[in-house]
Every structure is written in C-alpha cells, then in structure tokens.
Amino acid sequence: MQLIDFNRQEARVIKTYDILLTQELHIIRAHQLHYSSLIEDIRKTVEFVRDTKNPAMDSFEKAVRKQSEKLMQRECKNLLNEIARLENGRAMQEQRLTNVTHLVNRFPCCREVIVGLR
Numbered sequence: 673m674q675l676i677d678f679n680r681q682e683a684r685v686i687k688t689y690d691i692l693l694t695q696e697l698h699i700i701r702a703h704q705l706h707y708s709s710l711i712e713d714i715r716k717t718v719e720f721v722r723d724t725k726n727p728a729m730d731s732f733e734k735a736v737r738k739q740s741e742k743l744m745q746r747e748c749k750n751l752l753n754e755i756a757r758l759e760n761g762r763a764m765q766e767q768r769l770t771n772v773t774h775l776v777n778r779f780p781c782c783r784e785v786i787v788g789l790r
Contacts, residue, residue, distance in 0.1 A: 694776050697769065704766055711762065715755045722748035 722745065729737050 697773055701769060708762055711755060711759055718748050718751045
C-alpha cells in the first residue's frame with residue numbers, strides 16, 4: 673500500500689512546507705478512498721459467498737455438504753476478520769493523514785514552526 677510513501681511524506685511535512693507535498697497528500701487521500709471502497713467490496717463479496725447456498729453442492733452426499741458448509745463458514749469468518757484488520761489499519765492511516773494535512777494547512781508558510789515540531 674502507500675504506507676511507506678505516507679511515512680516519508682509525514683516526515684517531510686514535519687521538516688518543511690512544500691506545495692507539492694500538499695498535492696501528494698491529496699493523491700494519497702484519493703488512494704485511501706479507493707482502497708476503502710475495495711475493502712468494502714471484498715467484505716460484501718465474502719458475506720455473499722458465506723450467506724448464499726451453492727446449488728452445485730446439492731449433488732453431493734449430505735455429510736460432504738455439511739463438511740463443506742462448515743469449512744466455508746470458518747474460512748469466511750477468517751476472511752472477515754482479516755478484512756476488519758485491514759479496515760482498522762486503513763482508519764489509522766486515514767487519521768494520520770488527516771493530522772498531517774492539518775499540520776500543512778495550519779502552518780502553510782511558517783517553516784520555523786514546523787521545523788520546531790520535530
């Protein structure tokens with residue numbers, strides 16, 4: 673993801689002000705929004721797979737179907753847990769980005785103040 677880029681940009685904001693930096697932060701925000709929508713789409717897909725019966729399984733024995741359903745439920749639960757973990761990480765990065773953006777907006781031409789925050 674953009675984590676490495678974000679960390680680099682965050683460090684640059686603390687050291688100095690740069691209009692290009694502001695533009696880069698907006699680009700990162702756009703990437704974050706896209707990433708957020710991808711996470712949501714994946715979550716919906718996993719929930720659909722979990723909640724929708726597979727008609728192809730009707731031809732199998734009942735024991736095989738039960739085992740398959742149990743396995744599918746477990747794997748979907750694991751995927752949803754991972755999706756929640758990704759979402760929590762995304763939310764944390766969004767908060768950091770918001771904080772950095774506020775720094776840029778609050779101190780647009782006061783280089784000494786921003787350098788002093790180190």
